[in-house]
Amino acid sequence: MTGPAGGPDATLRAWAYLARVAEPPCPELIAFVRRVGPQDAAHAIWTGAEPESLTALVAARRETDCSGADLDLLANRGGRLLTFDDDEWPAVALASFRAGAANAKREANAPLALWLLGPARLDQVAERAVTMVGTRAATCYGEQVAGDLTVGVVDRDFAVVSGGAYGIDAAAHRAALAVDGVTAAVLACGIDVPYPAGHSALLHRISQRGLLVTEYPPGVRPARYRFLTRNRLAAALSRTTVVVEAGLRSGAANTAAWARMLGRGVCAVPGPVTSAASAGCHEMLRNGEAELVTRAEHVIELAGRCGELAEEPEHPATVLDHLTPLQQRVYEALPGRGAATVEQIALGAALPPEQVLGPLALLELSGLAESRDGRWRIRRERGLDRGGGDGRSAT
Amino acid sequence: MTGPAGGPDATLRAWAYLARVAEPPCPELIAFVRRVGPQDAAHAIWTGAEPESLTALVAARRETDCSGADLDLLANRGGRLLTFDDDEWPAVALASFRAGAANAKREANAPLALWLLGPARLDQVAERAVTMVGTRAATCYGEQVAGDLTVGVVDRDFAVVSGGAYGIDAAAHRAALAVDGVTAAVLACGIDVPYPAGHSALLHRISQRGLLVTEYPPGVRPARYRFLTRNRLAAALSRTTVVVEAGLRSGAANTAAWARMLGRGVCAVPGPVTSAASAGCHEMLRNGEAELVTRAEHVIELAGRCGELAEEPEHPATVLDHLTPLQQRVYEALPGRGAATVEQIALGAALPPEQVLGPLALLELSGLAESRDGRWRIRRERGLDRGGGDGRSAT
Numbered sequence: 086m087t088g089p090a091g092g093p094d095a096t097l098r099a100w101a102y103l104a105r106v107a108e109p110p111c112p113e114l115i116a117f118v119r120r121v122g123p124q125d126a127a128h129a130i131w132t133g134a135e136p137e138s139l140t141a142l143v144a145a146r147r148e149t150d151c152s153g154a155d156l157d158l159l160a161n162r163g164g165r166l167l168t169f170d171d172d173e174w175p176a177v178a179l180a181s182f183r184a185g186a187a188n189a190k191r192e193a194n195a196p197l198a199l200w201l202l203g204p205a206r207l208d209q210v211a212e213r214a215v216t217m218v219g220t221r222a223a224t225c226y227g228e229q230v231a232g233d234l235t236v237g238v239v240d241r242d243f244a245v246v247s248g249g250a251y252g253i254d255a256a257a258h259r260a261a262l263a264v265d266g267v268t269a270a271v272l273a274c275g276i277d278v279p280y281p282a283g284h285s286a287l288l289h290r291i292s293q294r295g296l297l298v299t300e301y302p303p304g305v306r307p308a309r310y311r312f313l314t315r316n317r318l319a320a321a322l323s324r325t326t327v328v329v330e331a332g333l334r335s336g337a338a339n340t341a342a343w344a345r346m347l348g349r350g351v352c353a354v355p356g357p358v359t360s361a362a363s364a365g366c367h368e369m370l371r372n373g374e375a376e377l378v379t380r381a382e383h384v385i386e387l388a389g390r391c392g393e394l395a396e397e398p399e400h401p402a403t404v405l406d407h408l409t410p411l412q413q414r415v416y417e418a419l420p421g422r423g424a425a426t427v428e429q430i431a432l433g434a435a436l437p438p439e440q441v442l443g444p445l446a447l448l449e450l451s452g453l454a455e456s457r458d459g460r461w462r463i464r465r466e467r468g469l470d471r472g473g474g475d476g477r478s479a480t
Numbered sequence: 481m482t483g484p485a486g487g488p489d490a491t492l493r494a495w496a497y498l499a500r501v502a503e504p505p506c507p508e509l510i511a512f513v514r515r516v517g518p519q520d521a522a523h524a525i526w527t528g529a530e531p532e533s534l535t536a537l538v539a540a541r542r543e544t545d546c547s548g549a550d551l552d553l554l555a556n557r558g559g560r561l562l563t564f565d566d567d568e569w570p571a572v573a574l575a576s577f578r579a580g581a582a583n584a585k586r587e588a589n590a591p592l593a594l595w596l597l598g599p600a601r602l603d604q605v606a607e608r609a610v611t612m613v614g615t616r617a618a619t620c621y622g623e624q625v626a627g628d629l630t631v632g633v634v635d636r637d638f639a640v641v642s643g644g645a646y647g648i649d650a651a652a653h654r655a656a657l658a659v660d661g662v663t664a665a666v667l668a669c670g671i672d673v674p675y676p677a678g679h680s681a682l683l684h685r686i687s688q689r690g691l692l693v694t695e696y697p698p699g700v701r702p703a704r705y706r707f708l709t710r711n712r713l714a715a716a717l718s719r720t721t722v723v724v725e726a727g728l729r730s731g732a733a734n735t736a737a738w739a740r741m742l743g744r745g746v747c748a749v750p751g752p753v754t755s756a757a758s759a760g761c762h763e764m765l766r767n768g769e770a771e772l773v774t775r776a777e778h779v780i781e782l783a784g785r786c787g788e789l790a791e792e793p794e795h796p797a798t799v800l801d802h803l804t805p806l807q808q809r810v811y812e813a814l815p816g817r818g819a820a821t822v823e824q825i826a827l828g829a830a831l832p833p834e835q836v837l838g839p840l841a842l843l844e845l846s847g848l849a850e851s852r853d854g855r856w857r858i859r860r861e862r863g864l865d866r867g868g869g870d871g872r873s874a875t
Contacts, residue, residue, distance in 0.1 A: 144832040310805070311812075355752075370772045376766070377765045410705070414503075418703070435503035435540050437540055
């Protein structure tokens with residue numbers, strides 16, 4: 086772009102120029118673009134005629150116009166530059182950066198434009214997605230749970246959003262790909278930057294079957310603050326963020342904090358208290374900052390539509406559960422070995438003999454007890470084991 | 481006892497008779513004893529002159545007087561029969577069965593008398609104790625955590641109350657004994673009944689150095705409902721119950737329910753979501769029925785006196801945390817390898833060059849950056865690794 090560019094792609098060129106001219110997030114720039122449109126905004130900045138509040142924010146890069154090269158690179162790879170003018174813009178998800186505006190920090194963090202690569206539509210992803218994040222130093226346990234939860238939510242047609250990092254992120258992306266689910270990686274660098282290097286192949290697969298998303302123009306390298314900035318997008322693009330494993334100091338906790346600030350659901354998976362990789366999850370749970378989830382259904386309760394509820398886990402039951410308290414008391418008073426008279430049983434149960442007869446008859450009908458020669462014994466055929474019957478389950 | 485017994489131990493004989501004549505808990509019997517005293521109550525029941533409301537409850541055993549044999553056995557073993565007339569009676573702890581009386585179920589469950597064996601004083605135990613319970617089918621993880629938590633609370637002079645069962649109970653008792661702590665086992669059988677058989681030696685050690693507690697007279701065998709009845713005492717005898725591991729159906733959950741009903745603190749230890757032995761804990765935590773604890777300090781916060789608070793866990797920090805956001809942004813804009821001019825750094829940080837100079841100077845002073853021939857580079861000597869610096873911890 087050299088001055089006010091014309092032609093059919095002039096608007097797109099202007100957007101590409103604007104998407105690089107200030108470090109995101111930059112609410113001042115967004116406000117200016119919304120007011121005068123992208124072409125006039127780009128022209129004003131290029132010529133030094135921007136509002137004074139913008140000057141310091143664009144001064145360093147205003148003379149750097151890579152818009153042509155950026156768009157060429159994007160076209161070569163089959164990507165696209167998304168702005169709030171596009172149908173695919175996830176307006177509902179990103180509205181939370183402005184709606185309400187109760188929180189200044191929240192309001193200041195909308196993205197100006199997003200660089201995308203992949204066949205999935207971002208608006209559709211954001212409509213029904215779960216953000217799954219966690220420590221890079223994941224344990225086998227954490228990766229297994231991330232995979233299981235991912236398969237469970239993909240099975241219910243949720244997309245899985247994560248950050249493309251090692252550990253939990255990778256386990257979530259990989260599990261989603263493995264079951265042909267939709268997965269999106271929100272990056273802290275340009276769409277062409279293979280970061281982390283060891284994930285080149287994974288990111289490539291995501292770009293072919295899911296979606297790479299970033300607000301950073303091509304070539305931009307990741308930086309500490311860009312990861313934190315990226316986290317807000319990962320949180321915004323779903324209704325619920327799940328932290329699978331996180332140390333006490335963790336980027337995942339930052340994503341979770343963003344999710345909370347944006348009014349999203351936040352869940353954390355517990356783990357062994359002896360595992361440092363779960364310490365951040367436990368702290369969030371103790372502080373009431375996250376809901377404890379153990380199964381995909383729990384996540385869906387938070388992420389899904391109204392009424393998508395988890396089924397209650399089945400509690401294991403034994404035949405004895407169907408007995409009345411009186412019948413149980415009589416049953417327990419039967420001797421562990423051998424047989425007993427009605428009087429002995431009544432004594433054991435601390436009941437008058439006449440109150441024992443009815444329950445005994447019902448226990449016989451249920452096949453739990455039997456009488457011979459006026460003496461009662463437990464029937465063992467049903468495989469019922471009273472041994473150690475302290476009412477506690479074996480699991 | 482044969483009718484109204486006289487002599488110096490007549491009252492004790494009466495108590496022993498009463499402690500066996502009805503299956504506990506029996507609030508009608510307690511009310512009667514409180515009204516007329518133990519000797520008159522025993523005599524009335526023995527002669528069939530008890531209040532009508534009691535008749536069905538004592539009819540089965542009124543003619544069985546084992547009081548002499550019971551007290552002999554107790555004397556031989558060095559035990560004692562505790563009643564609400566004794567100094568050692570844990571009146572404060574047991575008051576919650578009556579105080580408030582908002583809950584009928586709660587009110588109906590006070591014990592009449594307790595059979596004790598061991599050197600510890602029950603009133604002192606109950607004054608500063610933690611009840612630790614869990615599944616018999618504990619995992620190595622659960623037993624390790626039970627042991628660790630026990631050592632931690634013993635270290636702060638808490639007694640540890642449990643149920644003498646296999647699994648978590650045993651791990652808690654054993655850990656307390658190992659560090660010379662006080663531990664009490666609340667039994668669902670007579671003090672002379674070695675249950676479970678495999679714990680004969682453990683129960684013996686507890687009786688020599690801690691305390692065996694039961695409301696069941698000598699010789700009484702455990703039964704399903706007695707375990708549930710026992711659980712209420714285990715919960716009542718401390719200010720906080722900790723469930724270390726529990727399946728979905730678990731006696732430990734019953735103890736926790738009693739603790740809640742009695743207004744005690746309830747904690748649960750999380751574990752792997754893939755472990756059935758932690759499923760009950762996770763369910764309690766999800767339902768808000770327990771507080772998540774990972775360390776002994778968390779338990780002490782609930783069980784201890786006002787102001788006994790856990791220390792905040794230390795969050796690992798890096799030198800970069802002390803930088804301002806502007807300094808961080810400039811630091812991140814330094815190239816990963818090689819050096820860069822101020823203009824290049826300003827471009828990377830999206831800042832005017834004049835805003836970069838100050839932070840660069842401070843980074844140099846902090847030893848984080850160095851300049852040579854007008855070009856700036858990261859100083860590596862401090863062992864700072866920017867590689868993968870996405871703000872997430874390795875743990």
